Amino acid sequence: MARSEEASPVGALDVGETGEGTGPGKKWPTPRPHDYNALKGPTEVVEGASKGPAPEGAAAYKKYEWNDEYGDVGPRVPELEDELFGTEFRMQVGRHMETYDRFVTTEGPVKIVPVQKWEDAGLHPVIMDNIRMAGYAFPTVIQQFIMAAVNENKDVVAVSQTGSGKTAAYLIPILSRLCGKFKKLSARRPNLSAYNRTLNRARAEPLVLIVAPTRELVTQIFDETRRFCYRTMLRPCVVYGGGSTRIQREELEKGCDILVATPGRLMDFMSKPDLLSLKRVRYTILDEADEMLDQDWAEDLTKIMSGGDANEDDDHTYLFFSATFPKEMRRAARRVMEKEYYRISVGRIGSTHTNIHQDIKLVEHQDKREELYNLLFSMPPVRTLIFVNSKKQADLLDDYLFNKGLPSTSIHSERTQREREDALLAFRQGTCPILVTTGVAARGLDIKNVMHVINYDLPDTDKSATGGIHEYTHRIGRTARIGNQGRATSFYNERNADLAPALVKVLLENGQTVPEFLDEFRPEGDGKPDFESDHTDSDEQPEEFVPKKSGNVGGFSGGFDDDDFAPHAKTAATPATATAPAAAFDASEDW
Numbered sequence: 001m002a003r004s005e006e007a008s009p010v011g012a013l014d015v016g017e018t019g020e021g022t023g024p025g026k027k028w029p030t031p032r033p034h035d036y037n038a039l040k041g042p043t044e045v046v047e048g049a050s051k052g053p054a055p056e057g058a059a060a061y062k063k064y065e066w067n068d069e070y071g072d073v074g075p076r077v078p079e080l081e082d083e084l085f086g087t088e089f090r091m092q093v094g095r096h097m098e099t100y101d102r103f104v105t106t107e108g109p110v111k112i113v114p115v116q117k118w119e120d121a122g123l124h125p126v127i128m129d130n131i132r133m134a135g136y137a138f139p140t141v142i143q144q145f146i147m148a149a150v151n152e153n154k155d156v157v158a159v160s161q162t163g164s165g166k167t168a169a170y171l172i173p174i175l176s177r178l179c180g181k182f183k184k185l186s187a188r189r190p191n192l193s194a195y196n197r198t199l200n201r202a203r204a205e206p207l208v209l210i211v212a213p214t215r216e217l218v219t220q221i222f223d224e225t226r227r228f229c230y231r232t233m234l235r236p237c238v239v240y241g242g243g244s245t246r247i248q249r250e251e252l253e254k255g256c257d258i259l260v261a262t263p264g265r266l267m268d269f270m271s272k273p274d275l276l277s278l279k280r281v282r283y284t285i286l287d288e289a290d291e292m293l294d295q296d297w298a299e300d301l302t303k304i305m306s307g308g309d310a311n312e313d314d315d316h317t318y319l320f321f322s323a324t325f326p327k328e329m330r331r332a333a334r335r336v337m338e339k340e341y342y343r344i345s346v347g348r349i350g351s352t353h354t355n356i357h358q359d360i361k362l363v364e365h366q367d368k369r370e371e372l373y374n375l376l377f378s379m380p381p382v383r384t385l386i387f388v389n390s391k392k393q394a395d396l397l398d399d400y401l402f403n404k405g406l407p408s409t410s411i412h413s414e415r416t417q418r419e420r421e422d423a424l425l426a427f428r429q430g431t432c433p434i435l436v437t438t439g440v441a442a443r444g445l446d447i448k449n450v451m452h453v454i455n456y457d458l459p460d461t462d463k464s465a466t467g468g469i470h471e472y473t474h475r476i477g478r479t480a481r482i483g484n485q486g487r488a489t490s491f492y493n494e495r496n497a498d499l500a501p502a503l504v505k506v507l508l509e510n511g512q513t514v515p516e517f518l519d520e521f522r523p524e525g526d527g528k529p530d531f532e533s534d535h536t537d538s539d540e541q542p543e544e545f546v547p548k549k550s551g552n553v554g555g556f557s558g559g560f561d562d563d564d565f566a567p568h569a570k571t572a573a574t575p576a577t578a579t580a581p582a583a584a585f586d587a588s589e590d591w
């Protein structure tokens with residue numbers, strides 16, 4: 001489907017110069033004509049087929065290439081450094097880190113003492129350099145605990161709010177440990193400075209396997225991995241469906257220490273033992289683990305965890321991460337974990353963040369489009385993500401907005417990989433600051449300055465154990481990340497009544513306004529939501545640790561009062577109404 005070719009060329013997101021929008025000093029940029037036909041065709045590299053994002057995909061992104069003549073740390077490569085650590089499209093830490101939950105519940109063989117400063121974590125010097133270049137001044141709470149847990153060599157299930165830095169939480173300590181042991185653990189790797197594929201190609205035998213459910217997410221995790229592998233011997237690779245198989249295979253053949261993968265493509269490669277072996281894997285990480293443990297993935301996951309030549313020895317550690325972890329999925333995780341493992345949860349499992357201003361609007365089904373249009377013009381234009389529940393609806397709504405002169409684009413699972421990458425790129429760069437999407441973008445995506453998430457359709461509750469309120473948490477978590485603020489607006493009508501009780505609990509927990517039409521779903525009693533059953537799943541009393549004054553997590557310099565650290569009851573997820581005011585929408589932080 002090629003859309004109107006009449007619209008003006010791409011406008012920069014520095015809105016105000018072009019476009020028809022309204023708002024104090026800012027306008028929506030002119031819609032960009034979107035020619036999906038240009039992105040059709042094979043994903044293999046074909047001469048002349050170069051419109052849109054590179055068809056090679058993320059597998060061909062530049063990585064630091066080690067040379068055996070380097071000592072322990074490789075020399076700098078300024079051009080790559082700019083690409084990996086440049087701030088143009090990377091999230092910067094916001095001013096509201098103090099609102100992150102500091103009440104941590106841990107269960108496990110021994111008490112975990114969090115490492116509160118990078119300097120105290122005994123990290124490899126090159127990883128310390130990379131942390132500095134990434135601008136991560138202090139570890140977030142989940143990072144403090146995971147650094148300590150990784151040193152214990154035990155399996156871990158970790159839950160922490162959206163945008164709290166879970167990716168770096170596992171990457172930093174694991175990569176650092178491997179830097180010290182690389183020569184002992186790694187497979188033979190070809191010398192890439194004189195590489196001849198026919199003569200030198202090797203079998204990929206990664207030490208770390210990271211599995212996540214979507215292509216976009218693995219690409220993003222791969223980016224963070226490239227960053228922290230900079231100037232180390234560790235060579236990261238990524239494989240995912242829709243990306244060029246040939247390029248992915250050729251990259252694996254050059255050697256792979258860290259493999260980031262979606263399950264389907266990983267299994268394809270696992271079926272070629274001369275190309276990929278999992279026998280050396282020391283760490284397997286499931287990102288968005290509750291989704292990966294869901295029924296839909298069960299068969300794939302069993303094959304990945306114990307199929308092929310997977311390392312099933314004791315020296316193989318499993319780490320599972322998510323912002324939500326429904327009970328059912330926690331049970332599934334227990335079945336995979338070794339007997340003694342750590343469970344770490346920062347705040348209540350599945351809680352949303354007080355940095356998100358949540359607004360629920362009563363909108364009848366037939367009025368949604370008009371309401372959306374009015375909503376988009378009722379505030380200054382900001383990067384906006386709109387969630388719908390079907391692919392068809394995503395197409396229709398995108399067309400509606402585009403035809404109304406708004407700079408929208410869309411993604412869903414039926415688009416080709418290049419179309420998906422093109423749409424995300426346009427959204428990231430701000431040429432199309434409105435992205436209509438299905439749940440495919442609900443989890444994990446970390447895009448700079450998404451200021452507004454709109455649930456045009458609230459998530460279905462009957463989809464699976466990870467749908468419903470859990471999906472709501474992930475969707476709205478695309479805004480207000482790492483100390484920034486944002487807004488979430490959801491259109492509600494009686495079709496969503498099954499979600500209402502859970503939704504009201506979440507609003508109450510975060511001190512958000514419960515609209516009158518949802519009053520009937522308020523919990524009985526003192527009106528405080530009871531999340532107890534979501535907080536623990538064993539009869540053991542979890543020990544609770546509250547980090548000491550941890551200083552400034554990039555921008556937060558308020559310091560904590562001792563009262564903030566008074567012991568809390570096991571129900572550490574005290575409704576935030578008691579302490580944290582709802583975040584105001586601060587449009588000055590937009591774009």
Ligand SMILES: Nc1ncnc2c1ncn2[C@@H]1O[C@H](COP(=O)(O)OP(=O)(O)OP(=O)(O)O)[C@@H](O)[C@H]1O
Binds near residue numbers: 323
């Ligand atoms: N210590 C830190 N200081 C500053 N920024 C950080 C730090 N750790 C991570 N970040 C940044 O915070 C953002 C969010 O991190 P990340 O995507 O890992 O969050 P997450 O907890 O996995 O979120 P989600 O649950 O939505 O997947 C990223 O842009 C990352 O670069």
